[in-house]
Amino acid sequence: MTAKLALRLDFRSGLPIYIQIANQIQSLLTRGNVEIGEQLPTIRALAEELGVNFNTVARAYRILDKARVISTQQGRGTYITEKPSANTKDQLRHEILESLTQRFIAEAQQMGFSKQEILLVVKDDLKS
Numbered sequence: 001m002t003a004k005l006a007l008r009l010d011f012r013s014g015l016p017i018y019i020q021i022a023n024q025i026q027s028l029l030t031r032g033n034v035e036i037g038e039q040l041p042t043i044r045a046l047a048e049e050l051g052v053n054f055n056t057v058a059r060a061y062r063i064l065d066k067a068r069v070i071s072t073q074q075g076r077g078t079y080i081t082e083k084p085s086a087n088t089k090d091q092l093r094h095e096i097l098e099s100l101t102q103r104f105i106a107e108a109q110q111m112g113f114s115k116q117e118i119l120l121v122v123k124d125d126l127k128s
Helices: 017-031 043-050 054-066 086-110 115-127
Strands: 070-073 077-080
Touching: 017 043, 017 054, 017 086, 043 054, 054 070, 086 115
Parallel strands: none
Antiparallel strands: 070 077
16 A cells, blocks of 8 residues: 655745655654555655656655665565664755755855855854
8 A cells, every 4th residue: 555645845945845855754754654664655646746846756765765764666666664763864864964055055156155255154153
């Protein structure tokens, strides 16, 4: 049976949609809303349901697959394989932080700020 995922995306949060999807699936598993062995919707079905690009869902699934939370079996589907370990949770958190940082730096540089200016502001903000 395919799991029914009640995912809620915030398109204004600044957090990439694929990260939101990966985090929410992990959270559903941690809370017991989906079980080990349960089948997830196909990438296309979930993308359609959420109104997002197929590649966005595929990227979220790749993150979860890399973290060994899910397993995609050609022709059979995608299944929950295990509850995320503390290490997996840390890995996903790191991915989120890295994505946010890269996005912030890219936007700041597009606005004409130098790496040095960005670094100084970040250091000052982290002090407070």
